Amino acid sequence: MNRIWAILFGMLAFSALAQDANYPNKPIRLIVGYAPGGATDIVARSIAIKLQETLGQTVIVENRAGAGSNIASEFVARSAPDGYTLLLGTIANATNMTAYKNLxxxxxxxxxxxxxxxTAPSVLALHPSVPAKNLRxxxxxxxQNPGKMAFSSSGSGGSPHLAGELLKLRGNIDLIHVPYKGAAPAMSDLLGGxxxxxFQTALSxxxxxxxxxxNVIAVASKKRMGVLPNVPTMAEAGMADFExxxxxxxxxxxxxxxxxxxxxxxxxxxxINTQDIKDKMEAQGAEPVGSSPDEFKAFVKAEIDKWEQVIIKSGAKMD
Known part of the structure; x- marks a missing residue:
């Protein structure tokens, strides 16, 4: 009897290995932590089409919005490690490590x-009523007006919010954070004064x-953006190490x-190296990256450490 069980287990193991070696042999799910139509969703669907062409299997983009993308992230983290459930993660996967308790x-x-x-650098945008032509x-x-000037964001804990908190720290200024439920209303009230x-994307x-x-007075990147060649970086504008x-x-x-x-x-x-993907990203004020797994891991760790310090030092509220 033991010999029969050993043979059965061996057959099952061989079958699993064979399926693994033939990856992929069924559709792949690419999970996005945001609603359809947003920037991350657009990138996911563009990449999914190209992955299908290369891998020879359908790649289905599945939106699981909510909790600052934590619902989607936890779902993928708990999925089988077989390559059929993937996550298109974002900066939220770095900031949420500090912003949320009991992840x-x-x-x-x-x-x-x-x-x-x-990557899509943020730009610092001002309403025209603000009498400032540059960062200084x-x-x-x-x-001169502590606690009287406000900045909008697409929600607490996101990059526009934390960029504002970083500006407060580096500039030693007192600004009021006004969070909105999405980028559209945050932009609407900025336009309305x-x-x-x-902090917005170049695209918006x-x-x-x-x-x-x-008025866009600076870009938060190491170098100037091709779509905004006359706008200085934060470093050029007088605030070093602000990316x-x-x-x-x-x-x-x-x-x-x-x-x-x-x-x-x-x-x-x-x-991401195909010309049409590059063109789509450039149209959104973004650039393809394509780092190695080790480089990406190191980048994410650095982002976690960076934003942990900003959140703690600023006392930023995430609710």
Whole structure:
């Protein structure tokens, strides 16, 4: 009897290995922690099409919005490590490590970091009523009016919120944070003058810059943006070491086999290096990245550490 069980277990193990070696042999789910139509969802659907072409299997984008993307992240972290359930994670997977207590997952422990897919630097936008032409003038104005100037964000804990908190720390100024339920209402009240400033994506800011409804005084990146060549970086404007970008990248559950991770990495790099994906990202004020798994893991750890300090030092409220 023991011999029969041994044979059966051996057959099952062989079958599992065979399926594993033939990866992928069924549809793949790419989980997004936000509603359809947003920036992360658009990137996910663009990449999914390219992954299908390379891997020869359907890649289904599945939106599981809520709790600052924690619902989606926890779902993938607890999924089978077989390469069929993936996460297009974002900066929230770094900030949420400090912003939320009792998370159901750990970004460093529970995932394999496959590659960073894109980065989109934030830009500092002012309402035209603010009499400041550059960053130094804005900081000086805020110091003259402590607690009287406000900035909008798409919600507590997101990169626009934390960029504002970082500006408060680095500039030693007192600004009021006004969180909204999404980027659209945050932009709407900035345009209406209900708040004086906001960190926005270039994609959302440029049309209003061209129409004169906003002034963009700096970009929060190491170098100037091609779509805003005349706008200085925060460092050029007088505030060194100030980099804030929305980013996303591909994650798989921990313990996913190395050859599956390699297959996904190779296919994703091929996808984001196609000209149409590059064009789509550039149109959104973003750039493809394509880092190695080790580089992406180190980047995410650095983001966690960076934003932990900002959240703690600023006392930023996440509710």
């Amino acid at each position: 159901g997952y750990d970004t460093m422990r529970d995932f394999i970091h496959i590659t960073q897919t894109m 003038e804005f900081v000086a104005l805020a110091k 209900q708040v004086q400033m906001s 800011a440029i049309p209003h810059l061209k129409s004169g409804k906003l 804030v970008s929305s980013w996303n990248g591909l994650f798989a559950p921990a313990k996913t086999p190395a050859h599956i991770v390699n297959a996904l990495y190779t296919a994703t790099i091929k996808a």
